Amino acid sequence: MTGRVAGKVAFVTGAARGQGRSHAIRLAQEGADIVAVDIEGQIDSVPYAMSTPEDMAQTVKEIEALDRRIVATKADVRDFGAVKAAVDEGVAQLGRLDIVSANAGIFSFGTLADLAEQAWQDMIDVNLTGVWHAVKAAIPHLKAAHGGSIILTSSTAGLMAMENIGHYVAAKHGVVGLMRTLALELAPDMIRVNSVHPTSVNTDMIQNAATYALFAPDLPEAERTKETLGGRFQVMNALPIPWVEPVDISNAVLWLASDEARYVTGVTLPIDAGQLTK
Amino acid sequence: MGKLEGRIAFITGAARGQGRSHAIRLAQEGADIIAVDICGQIDTVPYPMSTPDDLAETVKEVEALDRRIFARQADVRDEAALKAAFDAGVAELGPVDILLANAGIAPMSLHESHQAWQDVIDVNLTGVFNAVETVIPSMIERGRGGAIVLTSSTAGNNGIGGPSRGGLGYTAAKHGVVGLMRSYANNLAPHSIRVNTVHPTGVRTPMVVNEAMGEFLAQDPSLSNAMANALPVDMVEPVDISNAIVWLVSDDARYVTGVQLPVDAGFSNKK
Amino acid sequence: MTGRVAGKVAFITGAARGQGRSHAIRLAQEGADIIAVDLCGQVGSVPYPMSTPDDLAETVKEVEALDRRIIATQADVRDVGALRAAVDDGVAQLGRLDIVSANAGISSVGPAADLPEQTWRDMIDINLTGVWHTAKVAIPHLIAGGRGGAIVLTSSAAGLMAYPNVAHYVSAKHGVVGLMRTLALELAPHSIRVNSIHPTQVDTAMIMNEPTWKLFSPDIEHPTIEDFTPVSQAMNALPIPWVEPVDISNALLWLASDEARYVTGVALPVDAGAVIK
Numbered sequence A: 001m002t003g004r005v006a007g008k009v010a011f012v013t014g015a016a017r018g019q020g021r022s023h024a025i026r027l028a029q030e031g032a033d034i035v036a037v038d039i040e041g042q043i044d045s046v047p048y049a050m051s052t053p054e055d056m057a058q059t060v061k062e063i064e065a066l067d068r069r070i071v072a073t074k075a076d077v078r079d080f081g082a083v084k085a086a087v088d089e090g091v092a093q094l095g096r097l098d099i100v101s102a103n104a105g106i107f108s109f110g111t112l113a114d115l116a117e118q119a120w121q122d123m124i125d126v127n128l129t130g131v132w133h134a135v136k137a138a139i140p141h142l143k144a145a146h147g148g149s150i151i152l153t154s155s156t157a158g159l160m161a162m163e164n165i166g167h168y169v170a171a172k173h174g175v176v177g178l179m180r181t182l183a184l185e186l187a188p189d190m191i192r193v194n195s196v197h198p199t200s201v202n203t204d205m206i207q208n209a210a211t212y213a214l215f216a217p218d219l220p221e222a223e224r225t226k227e228t229l230g231g232r233f234q235v236m237n238a239l240p241i242p243w244v245e246p247v248d249i250s251n252a253v254l255w256l257a258s259d260e261a262r263y264v265t266g267v268t269l270p271i272d273a274g275q276l277t278k
Numbered sequence B: 001m002g003k004l005e006g007r008i009a010f011i012t013g014a015a016r017g018q019g020r021s022h023a024i025r026l027a028q029e030g031a032d033i034i035a036v037d038i039c040g041q042i043d044t045v046p047y048p049m050s051t052p053d054d055l056a057e058t059v060k061e062v063e064a065l066d067r068r069i070f071a072r073q074a075d076v077r078d079e080a081a082l083k084a085a086f087d088a089g090v091a092e093l094g095p096v097d098i099l100l101a102n103a104g105i106a107p108m109s110l111h112e113s114h115q116a117w118q119d120v121i122d123v124n125l126t127g128v129f130n131a132v133e134t135v136i137p138s139m140i141e142r143g144r145g146g147a148i149v150l151t152s153s154t155a156g157n158n159g160i161g162g163p164s165r166g167g168l169g170y171t172a173a174k175h176g177v178v179g180l181m182r183s184y185a186n187n188l189a190p191h192s193i194r195v196n197t198v199h200p201t202g203v204r205t206p207m208v209v210n211e212a213m214g215e216f217l218a219q220d221p222s223l224s225n226a227m228a229n230a231l232p233v234d235m236v237e238p239v240d241i242s243n244a245i246v247w248l249v250s251d252d253a254r255y256v257t258g259v260q261l262p263v264d265a266g267f268s269n270k271k
Numbered sequence C: 001m002t003g004r005v006a007g008k009v010a011f012i013t014g015a016a017r018g019q020g021r022s023h024a025i026r027l028a029q030e031g032a033d034i035i036a037v038d039l040c041g042q043v044g045s046v047p048y049p050m051s052t053p054d055d056l057a058e059t060v061k062e063v064e065a066l067d068r069r070i071i072a073t074q075a076d077v078r079d080v081g082a083l084r085a086a087v088d089d090g091v092a093q094l095g096r097l098d099i100v101s102a103n104a105g106i107s108s109v110g111p112a113a114d115l116p117e118q119t120w121r122d123m124i125d126i127n128l129t130g131v132w133h134t135a136k137v138a139i140p141h142l143i144a145g146g147r148g149g150a151i152v153l154t155s156s157a158a159g160l161m162a163y164p165n166v167a168h169y170v171s172a173k174h175g176v177v178g179l180m181r182t183l184a185l186e187l188a189p190h191s192i193r194v195n196s197i198h199p200t201q202v203d204t205a206m207i208m209n210e211p212t213w214k215l216f217s218p219d220i221e222h223p224t225i226e227d228f229t230p231v232s233q234a235m236n237a238l239p240i241p242w243v244e245p246v247d248i249s250n251a252l253l254w255l256a257s258d259e260a261r262y263v264t265g266v267a268l269p270v271d272a273g274a275v276i277k
Helices: A018-029 A053-065 A080-094 A117-144 A166-189 A209-215 A226-234 A246-257 B017-028 B052-063 B079-093 B116-142 B165-191 B211-219 B221-225 B238-249 C018-029 C053-064 C080-094 C117-145 C167-190 C210-216 C225-234 C245-256
Strands: A009-013 A033-038 A070-074 A099-102 A148-153 A191-198 A268-271 B008-012 B032-037 B069-073 B098-101 B146-151 B193-200 B260-263 C009-013 C033-038 C070-074 C099-102 C149-154 C192-199 C267-270
Touching: A009 A018, A009 A080, A009 A117, A018 A033, A018 A053, A018 A099, A018 A246, A033 A053, A033 A080, A053 A070, A070 A080, A080 A117, A099 A117, A099 A246, A117 A148, A117 A166, A117 A191, A117 C117, A117 C167, A148 A166, A148 A246, A166 A191, A166 C117, A166 C167, A191 A246, A209 A226, A246 A268, B008 B017, B008 B079, B008 B116, B017 B032, B017 B052, B017 B098, B017 B238, B032 B052, B032 B079, B052 B069, B069 B079, B079 B116, B098 B116, B098 B238, B116 B146, B116 B165, B116 B193, B146 B165, B146 B238, B165 B193, B193 B238, B211 B221, B238 B260, B238 C245, C009 C018, C009 C080, C009 C117, C018 C033, C018 C053, C018 C099, C018 C245, C033 C053, C033 C080, C053 C070, C070 C080, C080 C117, C099 C117, C099 C245, C117 C149, C117 C167, C117 C192, C149 C167, C149 C245, C167 C192, C192 C245, C210 C225, C245 C267
Parallel strands: A009 A033, A009 A099, A033 A070, A099 A148, A148 A191, A191 A268, B008 B032, B008 B098, B032 B069, B098 B146, B146 B193, B193 B260, C009 C033, C009 C099, C033 C070, C099 C149, C149 C192, C192 C267
Antiparallel strands: none
16 A cells, blocks of 8 residues: 555545545545534534534545545544544544544634624634644554644635634634644654635635625625636635645645655645735 | 933934935034935936035035934945045034934836846845944944944835836835845844845935936836835825834834834835 | 824733743733633643733732733633633723733643654644634634734744654644744735734743743753753853743734834744754
């Protein structure tokens, strides 16, 4: 068996669909087995439909079609006990842990002056505390494997501000602080920790009516299509593209996860079509 | 009683614009001033530069505040001339506590010459280096610390300024000033000499408000659109930069070093 | 009445002692009236004694000695209702609001791998969510005033770089930068400026305690201030071990005053060069 992460085991949160599924597939294509978790359910403050058990079943099917093993569990990253149980079970079945992709995240909107308490709390709990939970559950296994690579999914909003999503920006900036500290604390164990910072990614998290309304409040609902919205997204990027594909983030995760990046740690890596520099 | 009573400040580019404002504002706080300026034209600069009359006006305004000022024509590109002016000023007023490396040009033009890159690097980067090198030995030898402020720009953190040779040189030089600041801040910290940068957005001075800059911005609307501030003001005033500098060089900021301080109406955060 | 913030009213959280008290006094010296809140109580995961009602009373006394008015309320920044009641009452009594110092914060230690859930949660709730709450309850008053305003969030050098064994603190303080940047964007049309301050170690009760010294000298069983001083100084570029609360207050005062009327969205270290070293 060959591949850039052959023989390794990767833990991916938010793996039922979107970027998480893409990461699982890309890592499996390069030889990794997968421990997958996802909430497979809704959070009330989130204005679009979240993942389902059917989504996770599809991820499992695609990994198995690659002849890799996958242990998939329904677990909410806000619940440390559930996350820990899922990782422990996955490692018990697959034998080791080398890679962590703390990818699970949500999106919602509101100005900081008016944002509901629960929307703030859900955001911080999932997008910041949930990231810590995923890592915390994984660290003992990585130490047992004498090294590893942790990739935290932040955002361009982890390095710059955007209006109407201050809670998201705060959580994603917090992820940078978490990444930097973990990189320091885990370096003696040869565990590397980095963050990826995507611009808009072509997933259900942005391709939904609520997000379209945020970007095009001036258009009638019927005219808010993927095509008309493309231009609104594209002005944020330097490159002439509206969004990147999940696999573009997966390719960055793969590189960071592989031994090709064995001496890369503490780094904030934008995959952003030039959004930050524009 | 001013914040800078008894201090002596060396200011480059002091004949007009931000430099004159700094001289006046520091003098209001009790400082004496050693002022230099080129008081002359550089060919690639598409707007009229300062004159000996401008420098004389700065002298008049500082003296009206009952502060002392020593002014001399000197080009920051000429290290020997700069040092001679500095030494003469110190001989007359005493040792320097503060350096404001402010002199700069903006050679963006529709009709630019090949030389624009070199000129802006020479003035805006090498000129800053020359100014710091000029003051350091006496500051260290005196052993009483010091405060240095280098004038960078929003173009010191952002890829703005357009594709012309002059614009690229301006952005490169202003970024380079940040590297100088960080290195000097580390190197000079053991001597309690603090080094920081200020990063203004557009300031209402002759460098920005002139026919050539107007033409340059008009030919590419994306440039002026890209220069919109977050706060509802089109430009800031020279005194706003001076007020930031007064704080940075005063004892109120005695433990602030190695810092990039934008005075930019939210420009950098917004873009 | 003269002064750099004369006639203005400032809302300060964590005002019972330390940096918050210093901010209240410094702004009052320059002519501001003060709305002060503090928890005046303990949080279980915090390993040093927190402020008391007596501390807040001392702040009141010192501000009143400057002939300025102060409305002080015991309130927890985690409780947005209590915080709103405190600021609403303060504005009702003092007539306006111009300046906000979101200063309340805690410190605790532990490696990210072993940190208890409650320790993480208390930190995020107070040092991040509490800062948002402070801005949230103040914004309506700033907008209603129609004169703009200045909000200053207290982050830390740990908002711009990492330190081991305080992942929760570093995460919260980085989060504050994201919050500041977004608030600055959202409030610029109202001429409300939002900036953050990033101190290195400050000489307050939050760091002058054995658990904190132990963080810096893990190999010493019972570290003392003599052990802490050189370790702390080694983290700064300037040859000093820590800064004083008034140094942070002087930065806050400048940011809050009209001298900084065009400064917004800025992360301002007051750190003796710790970040660039």
